[in-house]
Amino acid sequence: MNSGISGYVIQRLLGTIPILIGVGIVTFVLVRVLPGDPAVFYVTGPVVTQEAVQAVREALGLDQPLYLQLFHYFGQILTGDLGRSLTTGQAVTVSLMQRLPASLELSIVAMTLAIALSIPLGIIAATRLGTWSDYAIRFAATVGVSLPASVLGILLILVFYYYVGFAPDPIGRLDPFVATPQSITGFLLIDSLLAGNLEAFRSAAAQVALPALTVALVVMGPILRITRSSMVDVLTSDYIRTCRAAGFNWWTTYVRYGLRNALLPVLTTVGLIIAYLIGANVVVEKLFAWPGVGAYSIDALLASDYAPVQGYMLLMTALFVVINTMVDVLSALVDPRVRAQ
């Protein structure tokens, strides 16, 4: 079975290659079709002359036909080079690798928080179907979904930073006066612990709390709903009736025979949300000055900075496929019927 699953993973990852090529081409063409000329941005000097723009364009290779540019770009990618940002002057790979851990950290903390809250609440709602607690939980979930992240984030800052004073300055990943631990994994929470730097850990945790809570409150809604409805399905299923008829105790019936089955659809939803979150947290990253990839890509897009946008798209595609594969492998491990397919 193990070799079966690893074979499956290899098959899926090989399947990403054509997707990446496709996404690469589409993004490449798209950013060039969008209005805005990078050359105009980077002409320095007091007067923008046609000649100067033309010179920059030639220097960037933008005067060549599109297919040649594309050809060069893919040649570059094969050597592991995603190009250089025109605004920062840094290699795109370096910037993305610096910023990706920040986005991942925020998403993972937020998802952990959301799962820890919404799954138990979903189960409570399902077991008390139609009671006031069911309604209250569903109402709260709906409110969380309806409030946009921007409003929710500002509200949280207002309450916890401005009024209560509980939270630190909502800027960045770490208090500027705290020594940054040596970067090993890129995840500050882990690196600070590895370095034994508890002060940094406390600061990093305090900094991530509010943005993570904002994201968690937004994504809790769908997770809670899917948990509730799949738990309701499981509780009315024939095999739970068998458990009751066979006199199984509460733990066996609801947790061992019920929860596992109910969590399968939740797993798929959570996977989709994580994959979406990592790249789409733009609003929250901007709001909390979080140095993640979402904020980076938006800045690049606004500056018609081609290379970072393309690199970002490729990275997100790859991440999406990897996370989806992980979800599929996990559900295959849990569900023998999926394994059989």
Added chain:
Amino acid sequence: MMKPLNSSPLLEVKDLTVTFSTSTERVKGVEKINLQIHDGETLGIVGESGSGKSVTAYAMMGLLARNGRIDSGEVRFAGQAICSDPRALASVRGKEVGFIFQNPRAALNPLIRVGDQILDAVLMSKRPPATKKEARARVIELLEMVRIDRAMERSRAYPHELSGGMCQRILIAMALASEPRLLIADEPTTGLDVTTQKVIMDTLRDLASSRGLATLLITHDLGLAAEYCSRLMVMSQGHVVEEGDTLAVLARPRQPYTQRLVAATPRIGKELKDLLPPGQQPPPTVAPDQGRQVETPALNLRLLQVEGLRKSFGTRSQHRQSWLPRWARRGNDVCDGQREQADALIHAVRDVSFHLEEGEAIGIVGESGSGKTTTSRMVARLLDQSTGSIVFMGQDIGKQSSRSFTSSPMRREIQVVFQDPLGSLNPRFTAYDSIRNPLRNCTQSLNGGELSRDSEHEQILAAAQQAGLAPELLSRFPHQLSGGQQARVGIARALVVRPKLLILDEPTSALDVSVQAVVLNQLDALRRALNLTVIFVSHDLNVVRLMCDRVLVMRHGSVVESGTTENVFTSPSHAYTRELLAAIPHLKIMQEVDHGQNSAARKTGAFE
């Protein structure tokens, strides 16, 4: 069977009333049910759908759905009141009473190995084994008890890897894990093949009698109840209609409902019209429409000739993974011999040949997976055959792909009535739309051009009338119709284009026997009135016997026996046919019943 007359009953139900809350009101499930089961006794509760037989059993053991509630009444197990006391109920459920359900595969947890599910039942039993090792040994012992061979290996399987019959045995093993005194079986063999049904029921009976187990069998199948129960309780619409010794109830039913039920159960020695309640005439012969002259069936007019029909499917693994290098393919743990087997073509139908004269009815019978439906679909041009010819009205329609046949003028000549009456109707179409749709598609070949609205309307009404569907029902949507009415829409939809060949794929298997009796009679009358040629696909040999002139018996995709209905049923030549016939529970006992009924009728002078 021992029945200590003076001892108190093992299970006693007094005046049990159950209601269900719907969004608007509370509806009665069952009302004032009384029943008793003694040690070692076998009681059958029979009734049609909605009679409350399952509700009674679930209510007794506190297994009602959320919206169900026991309003009044008392349930006592071995003298102890259990229905008001959760602790008493817990001491009985899964300890003294074992439960077996319909649809066994769904009743097992799909994510847990069947052996582990039995193990949990063993650990929850009255006297759980002291060690895990003993418990595991007990699981194997239970599996062997329900006659599962290679028990060790099977205990590691997941439910989806086992057949329905095998899953039911696992459930029986679970129910027996704690050595209960009462076994409740709710439609334990519905949906299983007759031969599997026989094995399961025989196993149940042997286990019950060898350990003095009382059994409550809930079933819609009178024949099954007759063969396996000593006492019967007939229920209808939430009430007990009649109760007594099996033979007495079946041979001399006192209540009109029981009489109708007994009469409607098809069996040897009964004709189609016998299925209808005494006094009720077969449906009036439908006036033939003007479109076709009714001739006396012309002999030797060959309508259909099927030759060497074959259908093979490649397995999935072969199709989907062949492009991958061998090491990357899944299922590498399967040894090579098995792999070859798995990659081989699956022959759903092999070399089936038969012919049909005009006006003839042929039955195709077989168990699930025998290829009977696949054969009928190929003849109906809904599925392409792998090889073989289908000559219909002198033309080899087998040469035409099923896709292009849709627009062929021959399309309307072959029509199908499908198995699932509700599922085969578009839920967004009214009955009228459902019948009109094929008529519109076939207008060109049927009427040689546009059809006026009036004449279209007339034809739809005529088809509905032929199928016995009242005109006022035509504006309803499928979910607003009863099962029998849905089946009639399916029949009307097939008839509206005036086909020559009608393929009936299990048209009544989803219906209650009393409804089935009426629909079968209607179909038979139609066939004669319109001189239809019929292919009747069914797993129910009794129904096929009533409806068909000739029979094909299929197994594993091949025809094992064919001949006139009379010959096949009275002197089957193939061992499999004999096995099938022997597995039908009705035959023997109900024949005795019929015999008793006749003598009873003679005694009283008239049978009503």
